[in-house]
Amino acid sequence: MAYATLDDLKGRLDWTLDPDEERIATSALEDASDLAAHYGRNWPEESAPRMVRTLVLKACKRYMANPEGYTQSRAGDETLAWSDAAGENAGTVYFTREEQELLAGLAGRNPGLHSVGVSAWQSVRRPVAVGLVPVDTPGSAADPFPMYSDEVGPW
Template structure:
């Protein structure tokens, strides 16, 4: 399962892929798609949101540009360093912001929510308004101060 195609990934890279790179690129797309399903949800391939496809392509292209996970490169007297890769070096990964986007698309944003809580099998009846049912079979227990106003 992949949320993006190999041709779409080739369009994001600035070189022609050889046979080994094509094999690696296919694996990178599958890995990125698996991560997208983990951080977001398991969308059907044909109806995945466009932003999911974009994020999968970004992660796969990032991996293809640096598959060995180098954090520093030196050629002669020039040195190039990547300090933001960290422990994800050499793997397909999503950045924190990309993970937040996937969670948002899936409706899984972390935060506080309120949940209605009720006991099993209880439905307030109009005659029992302001009263809580009891297990011992007696009259309902008054929950509010009077029957006219609940407060």
């Protein structure tokens, strides 16, 4: 399963892939698609959001352009450097933190504070006149007295 094709990736690269690079690119597309399903959800290929395809291609292009994950290279002294920002992902197909959050949002998994109503098992809610206080008048049936400003909420 891949959310993007090799031809899609070739269209984003600045060079023509040789047969060995095509094999690596195909594997990178599969890896990026697996990661997209992990951080988002397992969308069917034909109904995945376009942004998933875009993110998969972006991660694959990043990998194909710099497969070793170098951040600095000097020819004179043969200095090579990797960034701690990529960490263990240097030299692999990966999604940045922002891309991971975007995939989670596309899947409907938005972190945050949520409110959930809680009730006892097999309890029955009884309709209550919100904001009304019963009036007990000897010998007559009086209407409840409005204690709050409206009947929708107490405040």
